[in-house]
Amino acid sequence: MTPAPGPLPTRPTPDAGETRALMELVRRLAEREIRPVADEEEAAGRFPRETFRTLSELGLLGLPYQSEHGGGDQPYEVYLQVLEELAAARLTVGLGVSVHSLACHALARHGTKEQRAEHLSAMLGGGLLGAYCLSEPTAGSDAADLRTRAVRDGDDWVITGTKAWITHGGIADFHTVLARTGGPGARGITAFLVPRDVPGLQAAAPERKMGLNGSPTAQLHFDGVRVPDDRRLGEEGQGFRIALDALDGGRLGIAACAVGLARAALDEAVAFVTDRRQFGRPVSDFQGVRFALADAATAVEAGRALYLEAARRYDAGEPVSRHAAMAKLFCTDAAMRVTTDAVQLMGGYGYTADFPAERYMREAKMLQIVEGTNQIQRVVISRHLIGPPERD
Structure with a gap:
């Protein structure tokens, strides 16, 4: 096919x-x-x-x-x-x-x-x-080491294994699943489209997370899940390339989300320090507060410019892996800084659940991890600059 x-x-x-x-x-x-x-x-x-x-x-x-x-x-x-x-x-x-x-x-x-x-x-x-099923309990940053296996049985494939850290796990209607159909390494992986209601597919209890409590994250267990060959996506062994192709766009999506979160935190901080008075004047009058807000606003604008430039390259059909990694790295690190500063500027109020700043801070941490940790983004960027490191 x-x-x-x-x-x-x-x-x-x-x-x-x-x-x-x-x-x-x-x-x-x-x-x-x-x-x-x-x-x-x-x-x-x-x-x-x-x-x-x-x-x-x-x-x-x-x-x-x-x-x-x-x-x-x-x-x-x-x-x-x-x-x-x-x-x-x-x-x-x-x-x-x-x-x-x-x-x-x-x-x-x-x-x-x-x-x-x-x-x-x-x-x-x-x-x-939908849900995207690549990561596993023992295969996160090293995604090519996945162990979920799909075995050919006539006109069907039988999938067995466990996927981990799956956003929408347990509530998704369909899943793009990467499974091993051949030998070790990236070349032995194939992609499949798996519906929700197939026998043998079961979701574990959602993970108890620091933030994003409204977004379920769960393991998915595939116990002899049978799917027909016409749900195989691409050729056998092509799955890892398909996965990496998708991740470029996914990383840009996370970058854009990070800018949105940072912007929300900045707006919250500006509203608070403008209204809050200390020592007889608005907190926003103090230079230290103004400088922190200026840095945050600059980070939001710079992050948006970076992800939009990467998007234009993507739209033009140009290679974008390096720029997607840069956008994901910069924007999510910026979101972590901006949300942390927003909590600090709001003092004790920022630390309470009466204001959304503390939630923004907890949510920002997750963005530095998903779609490849920011350490992995640095690996991707450096490889584009100087090639892979020498092996012993």
């Missing part, structure tokens, strides 16, 4: 009027439906499934994919700005859209024409939610 060509590697130039209308739609949705309940929903650990159904109905879950399959025909430059806006309102939502898009990527870019016709429209605009 040889895959038909996926969507073209180059994407349309953004239309200014269309982009403004789209962003206004997203801002209204964020301000009216997402932001007002974010604190309560995160504290209760509730996933906003109805919000995702609304996003699907509005076409916001398939923005960077082709309209013939239910996508929005939007360039990544626009899609990432939407992610930033959603993440600024509630990171669980922005991250969820990014993960869903990541889960759709293998089918959209590497599936056959028949596979895309059968599955992609429902995935992009049919109210479904």
Whole structure:
């Protein structure tokens, strides 16, 4: 089964009027439906499934994919700005859209024409939610060491193993699963599209996390899960390349989410220090406070410029691995600094759950870990600069 060509590697130039209308739609949705309940929903650990159904109905879950399959025909430059806006309102939502898009990527870019016709429209605009299943309990940063195995049995594949740290684990409707079909290393890995309701697929209890309590993260156990060969994505042994291809876009999604989170923390800090008075004047009058806010604002703008530049390269079909790693590294480190400074500027109030600053700080830590830790991003960037290190 040889895959038909996926969507073209180059994407349309953004239309200014269309982009403004789209962003206004997203801002209204964020301000009216997402932001007002974010604190309560995160504290209760509730996933906003109805919000995702609304996003699907509005076409916001398939923005960077082709309209013939239910996508929005939007360039990544626009899609990432939407992610930033959603993440600024509630990171669980922005991250969820990014993960869903990541889960759709293998089918959209590497599936056959028949596979895309059968599955992609429902995935992009049919109210479904996706999960991306690469990491395992013993294969995180070294993703090529995965041990989940898929064995051929007639016209089917039988998948056995455990996936770990899966966003939307236990609630996703479909899963892009990377499993070993050959020998050790990257060349023995194949991608599969696995639905939710197959026998043998079971989710563990959600992880107890520092933050993002509304976004379930869980292990998935595959106990002899049987899928037909027509759910194999790409050729046998091509899965690791497919996974890395998807991660470039995924890392840009995390960068945009990080900028949105940092922006939310900055807005919270500005509002607080402007209103709060100490020593007979607003806290915002003090130079130390002003300098901290100036640094935070600069980090937000620099992060946005970096992810947008990487997005333009991505839209132009240029290699983007180095720039995606840079954007993910810089933006998530910036989010950690900005959210930490926001808590500090707000003093004891910032440390309480009465204000969202402490939640932003806890959530920022996760962004430095997902889609490849920031140490791995530094490895990627340095390899592009000077090549791999010498081996003993």
